[in-house]
Amino acid sequence: MRESILGGPFTFPGTDMTVQRMGYGAMQLAGPGVWGPPNDLKNAEAVLREAVESGINHIDTSDFYGPHITNQIIRQALHPYRAGLVIVTKLGARRPPDKSWQRANSSEELTAGVYDNLRNLGLDAIDIVNYRVVGSGHGTEEGSISEQVTALAELKHKGLIRHIGLSNVTATQVTEAQKITEIVCVQNLYNLAHRQDDLLIDDLARQGIAYVPFFPLGGFTPLQSSTLSEVAQRFNATPMQVALAWLRQRSPNILLIPGTSSLIHLRENLAAVELTLSTDALTELDGIATAIADH
Numbered sequence: 001m002r003e004s005i006l007g008g009p010f011t012f013p014g015t016d017m018t019v020q021r022m023g024y025g026a027m028q029l030a031g032p033g034v035w036g037p038p039n040d041l042k043n044a045e046a047v048l049r050e051a052v053e054s055g056i057n058h059i060d061t062s063d064f065y066g067p068h069i070t071n072q073i074i075r076q077a078l079h080p081y082r083a084g085l086v087i088v089t090k091l092g093a094r095r096p097p098d099k100s101w102q103r104a105n106s107s108e109e110l111t112a113g114v115y116d117n118l119r120n121l122g123l124d125a126i127d128i129v130n131y132r133v134v135g136s137g138h139g140t141e142e143g144s145i146s147e148q149v150t151a152l153a154e155l156k157h158k159g160l161i162r163h164i165g166l167s168n169v170t171a172t173q174v175t176e177a178q179k180i181t182e183i184v185c186v187q188n189l190y191n192l193a194h195r196q197d198d199l200l201i202d203d204l205a206r207q208g209i210a211y212v213p214f215f216p217l218g219g220f221t222p223l224q225s226s227t228l229s230e231v232a233q234r235f236n237a238t239p240m241q242v243a244l245a246w247l248r249q250r251s252p253n254i255l256l257i258p259g260t261s262s263l264i265h266l267r268e269n270l271a272a273v274e275l276t277l278s279t280d281a282l283t284e285l286d287g288i289a290t291a292i293a294d295h
């Protein structure tokens, strides 16, 4: 029953892949610092199983979560995968033993990364691979990505990848990539408090391309705002449910992948699809980013 109401369907452009707009981000399933196994492996598997049993058919992951461990948990919990489940992974980084996040974007590294994902997820082909740009600092950084996107297009041609997306990119990089291959989704940092991609979201919406915000709840620094708390209280919801509802109402091409290692939070996040915010509440919430920008 839930499947019909998980935010409604979205079809990635030029594909036959349709997902519910409420998905699941698997990064929180690894151990602390996205490193090593979780404290409670059985719980991690239970979260994944309940997500899929509740109708979620879009899981975002990466082989650099753990590293490798999150994908192995997904395989252990969900393989053989149910028909229609879309698993999206990302390439472009590696995790050396010091637990840092380093660039890994040569053609050889991207190819090896695809094979790692295939092996750890137990797949013959990956539904969608995002090329994740790792710059010198946090956030996006201009610079050509044509070499990496060309490498992914070749892996698609070989049948190892079905579709290609981008992550942590600028509008210029999206345009550059689209000249090489079809881009079906863009995954960037965006939430109530971080609105730098407003124009990009609208542009992608016009093209039917999915925009998948990472850190939809604030990531490692959960969203906190008195306005958010007040609106949540008025709607008899939690602040995180309001943050998700705001994203869903922001644009029809936004797909949600909140990350959680908790069954209770998973259920709360799923229930957020039933929350519809009034125009007045949306305007109030829009003020959060404006207040940060003015500060």
Ligand SMILES: NC(=O)c1ccc[n+]([C@@H]2O[C@H](COP(=O)([O-])OP(=O)(O)OC[C@H]3O[C@@H](n4cnc5c(N)ncnc54)[C@H](OP(=O)(O)O)[C@@H]3O)[C@@H](O)[C@H]2O)c1
Binding pocket: 024, 025, 026, 027, 028, 060, 061, 090, 132, 167, 168, 187, 188, 213, 214, 215, 216, 217, 218, 219, 220, 222, 238, 240, 241, 257, 258, 259, 260, 261, 262, 264, 265, 266, 268, 269
């Ligand atoms: N492309 C990229 O570079 C990139 C970067 C980061 C993340 N991602 C993807 O985006 C997904 C989402 O991002 P994220 O997981 O980092 O951050 P997030 O979804 O913004 O927030 C996750 C945090 O919120 C907590 N949380 C989740 N649901 C909650 C609820 N209902 N109430 C209170 N707290 C709640 C989680 O803790 P609990 O575990 O305790 O629930 C966790 O600490 C990731 O899982 C990953 O797949 C991609």
